[in-house]
Amino acid sequence: MKEEFLHFLWQYKLFNKANLTSVKGGVVEVLDSGSYNTNSGPDFLNSKLKIDDQLWVGNVEIHIKSSDWYAHHHEKDKNYDAVILHVVWEHDTNVFMKNNHPLPTVELQRFVQEDVLANYRKLFLKEQRWIPCEKEIGEINSFLLNNWLERLYFERLENKSVVIKELLQKSNNDYEAVLFKLLAKNFGLKVNGAAFLELAQSFDFSVLRKVRFDEEQLLALLFGQAGFLDDEVEDSYYQQLQKEYTYLQHKHRLRAMAKHRFQFFRMRPNNFPTVRIAQLGALYNKYQSLFSSLMDVNRIEDFYNLFTIEVNEFWKTHYTFESESKKSVKRLTKSFIDLLIINTIIPLKFVYEQDRGEVNEEGLLKLIQQLHPEKNSIINKFAELKIKAKNAFKSQALLELKNNYCVNTRCLSCRIGNDLLKK
Known part of the structure; x- marks a missing residue:
C-alpha cells in the first residue's frame, strides 16, 4: 500500500x-x-x-x-x-x-470497496509488465486519451525547455547562439549528439557570426574545432582549411577538441560526422539570421525550403577528407528535417513564445501534427497495445507517458490510471 x-x-x-x-x-x-x-x-x-x-x-x-x-x-x-x-x-x-x-x-x-482495491492491485501489485495498464489501455475512452496526450505533449515541451532556458541564461538570452547549440546537437543525432554539442560550446558564437559568410573560414572553424584538421592530408582543400584554422585559432585563442570524440563506426556514410558538419556549415553560411527566419515560419513546406541546402563541391565527392567517392549532393532529407523541427525548432519556439507571453498552443499542435511519428521500440510497443501514433504529436506524447509515468509507476498522477482505478 x-x-x-x-x-x-x-x-x-x-x-x-x-x-x-x-x-x-x-x-x-x-x-x-x-x-x-x-x-x-x-x-x-x-x-x-x-x-x-x-x-x-x-x-x-x-x-x-x-x-x-x-x-x-x-x-x-x-x-x-x-x-x-x-x-x-x-x-x-x-x-x-x-x-x-x-x-x-x-x-x-x-x-x-473491494473493486477499487482490485483495480489498484492490477496496476501495482501484479507481475512485471511493460507498462502497468498494458492489458487495459487499449479500451480507454478515446476522448480522455487524446486530452491526456495533449497535456503530456506540453509537459514534454516544458521538460525540454529547462535545458533551453539554462543555455539562454549562459548566453545572455542570445537565441541565435542557443539555436546553433541545439541544432548542432541534433545534427549529431543520438550517437554523436554529445560531441556535436561540445563542438558548438567549444567557441563563442560571436566567432561564428564573424566568419559565417566566408564559407572557407566557417568550415575551417567547425572542422578545426572538431579536431579534423590535425592530420597530414595531401589535398589542397584540406591544407587551405588548415591554414585558415591556424589563423582563426591564433586570433580567437581557440582550443580544438580531440576528433576521437566523434564516432564513425557502424554509421551510414550520410550520417558521418564529417558530412553533418559540412551540412551544418552550409546552413549557417546561407542565412544571416536563421533564428528569426525559423520563428516566422509555421508551414511544414516552408521549413523544408529553409533547410534546403547543398554542401560545397568538395563534400559532394567526399564523405571524409581522406578518400574521394561518387558524387552526391548530400542534402538534408525530410525525415532528418522533421527531427530538427520536433527536437529543436518547436521546443525553442515554445520558450520564445513563453518569453513574449503569448504561447500559441494551437499553432504548435497544428505544426507537430503535420509531421510523421518517430519510429522506435516504444512507439512500436504502444501500437501492439492498440495505441497507434499517426503523427509526431502522438508519438512525442507517448514517449512522455512511457518515460515519465509508466516507468516510474505514476499511475495515480496519470489520467489513464485514474480512470482505471475509479471504475
Missing part, C-alpha cells in the same frame, strides 16, 4: 461516504476534501468536514499507520496544528494534539 494511493482515495472520495466514521465512532461527513498539497505540510489544505454534526474547516493529514504521525515528528511541527482529521489505512495508536485531546482519525481500509 502506497501513501500516494490513500491521497488518491481521499481526493476523489473513493470510499463509502455514507457510512464514514472515526475510530471512536463519530460520524464524519466530507463536504470538501480540500486542496491537494504537494509542498511541505499537511496533505490536504482547507478541507471542510462535519464531525458529529459540528462543522470543521482545516487541514487533513494522511498516513499508512497512525504511528507515522510521531515517526515523522508532526507533533513538533506548527504546520500541523490546524489538522482537523487524521486519515490512515491502519490505526495502530492514538494521536494527541497539544490540548491533549485525541485527533479525530478515520481508518480508511474499513470504507474502501
Whole structure:
C-alpha cells in the first residue's frame, strides 16, 4: 500500500461516504476534501468536514499507520496544528494534539470497496509488465486519451525547455547562439549528439557570426574545432582549411577538441560526422539570421525550403577528407528535417513564445501534427497495445507517458490510471 494511493482515495472520495466514521465512532461527513498539497505540510489544505454534526474547516493529514504521525515528528511541527482529521489505512495508536485531546482519525481500509482495491492491485501489485495498464489501455475512452496526450505533449515541451532556458541564461538570452547549440546537437543525432554539442560550446558564437559568410573560414572553424584538421592530408582543400584554422585559432585563442570524440563506426556514410558538419556549415553560411527566419515560419513546406541546402563541391565527392567517392549532393532529407523541427525548432519556439507571453498552443499542435511519428521500440510497443501514433504529436506524447509515468509507476498522477482505478 502506497501513501500516494490513500491521497488518491481521499481526493476523489473513493470510499463509502455514507457510512464514514472515526475510530471512536463519530460520524464524519466530507463536504470538501480540500486542496491537494504537494509542498511541505499537511496533505490536504482547507478541507471542510462535519464531525458529529459540528462543522470543521482545516487541514487533513494522511498516513499508512497512525504511528507515522510521531515517526515523522508532526507533533513538533506548527504546520500541523490546524489538522482537523487524521486519515490512515491502519490505526495502530492514538494521536494527541497539544490540548491533549485525541485527533479525530478515520481508518480508511474499513470504507474502501473491494473493486477499487482490485483495480489498484492490477496496476501495482501484479507481475512485471511493460507498462502497468498494458492489458487495459487499449479500451480507454478515446476522448480522455487524446486530452491526456495533449497535456503530456506540453509537459514534454516544458521538460525540454529547462535545458533551453539554462543555455539562454549562459548566453545572455542570445537565441541565435542557443539555436546553433541545439541544432548542432541534433545534427549529431543520438550517437554523436554529445560531441556535436561540445563542438558548438567549444567557441563563442560571436566567432561564428564573424566568419559565417566566408564559407572557407566557417568550415575551417567547425572542422578545426572538431579536431579534423590535425592530420597530414595531401589535398589542397584540406591544407587551405588548415591554414585558415591556424589563423582563426591564433586570433580567437581557440582550443580544438580531440576528433576521437566523434564516432564513425557502424554509421551510414550520410550520417558521418564529417558530412553533418559540412551540412551544418552550409546552413549557417546561407542565412544571416536563421533564428528569426525559423520563428516566422509555421508551414511544414516552408521549413523544408529553409533547410534546403547543398554542401560545397568538395563534400559532394567526399564523405571524409581522406578518400574521394561518387558524387552526391548530400542534402538534408525530410525525415532528418522533421527531427530538427520536433527536437529543436518547436521546443525553442515554445520558450520564445513563453518569453513574449503569448504561447500559441494551437499553432504548435497544428505544426507537430503535420509531421510523421518517430519510429522506435516504444512507439512500436504502444501500437501492439492498440495505441497507434499517426503523427509526431502522438508519438512525442507517448514517449512522455512511457518515460515519465509508466516507468516510474505514476499511475495515480496519470489520467489513464485514474480512470482505471475509479471504475
